[in-house]
Amino acid sequence: MAELLLAAPSEAAMRKYYDKLAAAGKGLGVKVEQIGGVFGKGLFADKNFQEGELVLRESMLVGAQHEQNKVDALVCSLCFRYVGSLELQIGRRLVSKVEETTKFHSNDDTGSHSGGEDGSDMDLTDEKEGSDYDGCGCDGTAKNNKNISRELVDSLLTGDLHLPDSDRFPLSPITVCPGGCSEDVYCSDVCADEAWKAYHSLLCTGPNSLCKNKNALMKFKDHARDTNDIFLVAAQAIAGTLLRARNLSNEIEGKTSQKGKEEAREARDSLLEAWEPFAMGHKKLWWEAVALPDDVNPSQEDSFRKQFKELANESLTYLKEAIYDEEYSSLFDLEVYGQIIGMFELNNLEIVVPSPVEDYFIHIDELPAEQSAEAAKITRPFLDALGSEYATYCNGTGFFALQSCVNHSCRPNAKAFKRDEDKDGAAVLLATKSIRKGEEITISYIDENGSLEERQAMLADYGFTCSCPRCVEESSMKIFSSRSLAGMLQP
Numbered sequence: 001m002a003e004l005l006l007a008a009p010s011e012a013a014m015r016k017y018y019d020k021l022a023a024a025g026k027g028l029g030v031k032v033e034q035i036g037g038v039f040g041k042g043l044f045a046d047k048n049f050q051e052g053e054l055v056l057r058e059s060m061l062v063g064a065q066h067e068q069n070k071v072d073a074l075v076c077s078l079c080f081r082y083v084g085s086l087e088l089q090i091g092r093r094l095v096s097k098v099e100e101t102t103k104f105h106s107n108d109d110t111g112s113h114s115g116g117e118d119g120s121d122m123d124l125t126d127e128k129e130g131s132d133y134d135g136c137g138c139d140g141t142a143k144n145n146k147n148i149s150r151e152l153v154d155s156l157l158t159g160d161l162h163l164p165d166s167d168r169f170p171l172s173p174i175t176v177c178p179g180g181c182s183e184d185v186y187c188s189d190v191c192a193d194e195a196w197k198a199y200h201s202l203l204c205t206g207p208n209s210l211c212k213n214k215n216a217l218m219k220f221k222d223h224a225r226d227t228n229d230i231f232l233v234a235a236q237a238i239a240g241t242l243l244r245a246r247n248l249s250n251e252i253e254g255k256t257s258q259k260g261k262e263e264a265r266e267a268r269d270s271l272l273e274a275w276e277p278f279a280m281g282h283k284k285l286w287w288e289a290v291a292l293p294d295d296v297n298p299s300q301e302d303s304f305r306k307q308f309k310e311l312a313n314e315s316l317t318y319l320k321e322a323i324y325d326e327e328y329s330s331l332f333d334l335e336v337y338g339q340i341i342g343m344f345e346l347n348n349l350e351i352v353v354p355s356p357v358e359d360y361f362i363h364i365d366e367l368p369a370e371q372s373a374e375a376a377k378i379t380r381p382f383l384d385a386l387g388s389e390y391a392t393y394c395n396g397t398g399f400f401a402l403q404s405c406v407n408h409s410c411r412p413n414a415k416a417f418k419r420d421e422d423k424d425g426a427a428v429l430l431a432t433k434s435i436r437k438g439e440e441i442t443i444s445y446i447d448e449n450g451s452l453e454e455r456q457a458m459l460a461d462y463g464f465t466c467s468c469p470r471c472v473e474e475s476s477m478k479i480f481s482s483r484s485l486a487g488m489l490q491p
């Protein structure tokens with residue numbers, strides 16, 4: 001049965017799936033076509049696009065914010081929109097800094113802040129001469145930061161301190177997880193409900209979770225956080241497929257009363273249908289897809305790949321303990337797990353959502369001089385305490401049905417670009433030149449300004465040798481010129 005999940009989909013199945021997406025209004029004006037050869041399938045224009053026009057805006061199928069980014073940005077777990085308030089976003093970031101400072105300067109007498117009575121002209125920092133982070137063992141970027149008191153940070157967290165003009169940057173109030181876990185928050189009931197139905201009901205560690213072994217689930221999550229958070233995205237794919245397959249089976253069961261063999265066939269058909277979005281993605285086993293880092297000796301390649309396989313096996317063992325379902329056992333096959341993660345490795349999109357915190361400080365800076373100076377009396381200490389990290393964005397990784405079909409070109413006609421209205425985790429592509437109906441839509445996975453050799457080296461990390469028209473032209477020019485040179489050198 002696992003072989004069925006691992007098999008490449010037929011062209012007819014592929015066409016049916018992408019036509020279904022088009023009928024559902026996904027990717028208006030584009031279509032997926034089989035190209036063949038090294039290119040596999042690609043995304044094509046189904047109408048003419050002008051330069052600068054939106055080509056694609058698509059929500060992710062599965063995805064997660066990077067674990068280490070969670071303190072920098074509190075976002076909806078489903079759509080990645082910032083939530084809460086600006087004060088909360090800033091306060092959360094500063095808590096960890098205060099903790100770091102307390103840890104490393106626990107013997108310092110930094111005192112409490114000395115503010116004016118009304119708070120309007122107070123010096124909000126706890127800065128002490130020479131008390132910057134220098135030499136405290138924090139990371140390099142923190143060296144520019146200035147200290148701030150825990151009380152002030154708390155006033156941001158509790159909402160007691162309202163920053164000037166922050167209401168111009170409203171964020172959606174936090175919607176908590178319906179399962180009662182504190183790991184995931186949402187921007188609305190709609191997102192909370194969608195995530196719950198799509199995968200979270202099985203991956204929630206809260207009291208209402210449908211996971212049968214929360215202890216194992218917690219171990220699975222800890223393992224992913226300690227090793228590679230791509231496992232968390234893979235778990236969404238497995239849990240989502242499982243939930244969809246169960247629902248489809250229930251629907252069929254409702255229509256028929258046949259038992260035995262028929263039931264087994266229903267389970268298989270439901271699983272294959274539920275697996276469809278992942279069946280379509282370009283895949284390779286993860287431990288075979290990861291590029292060999294420069295610092296690993298090629299003679300060690302086998303053991304390097306074995307370690308990745310072992311890591312995937314550990315992760316899958318925990319996940320199995322947590323949510324295994326005998327009826328859909330093939331979903332928990334190591335090769336299937338390896339293919340899912342490999343698919344993310346080859347197709348994933350790094351998601352970046354610009355921060356309202358950055359927009360806010362820019363806004364304060366750009367206010368008329370007097371207003372800006374007045375506001376800065378309150379905001380400057382927070383900006384100083386945040387240091388260069390004030391502009392840190394939300395980032396994560398996601399898998400998208402249509403965007404994952406876009407091939408690379410060193411002479412692309414589109415680019416991934418977030419417009420002002422794209423303050424979420426959607427994938428957005430804009431045309432960088434006019435694109436005619438029927439033309440393939442391509443983006444550059446790398447900085448395409450380098451030489452042929454530089455580009456090929458960068459693309460080696462993506463696991464393929466580029467065969468785009470520019471590379472083909474430049475390679476043949478190179479062959480031609482080296483042949484001419486050889487001819488000239490011949491006696």
Ligand SMILES: C[S@@+](CC[C@H](N)C(=O)[O-])C[C@H]1O[C@@H](n2cnc3c(N)ncnc32)[C@H](O)[C@@H]1O
Nearest residue numbers: 039040041282347405406407408464466467468
């Ligand atoms: C994100 S996927 C693009 C969709 C893919 N062609 C498919 O069939 O699903 C990236 C993979 O497409 C292939 N590919 C994309 N651009 C290519 C290029 N310029 N030259 C050769 N292969 C390319 C490589 O196999 C690469 O790993």
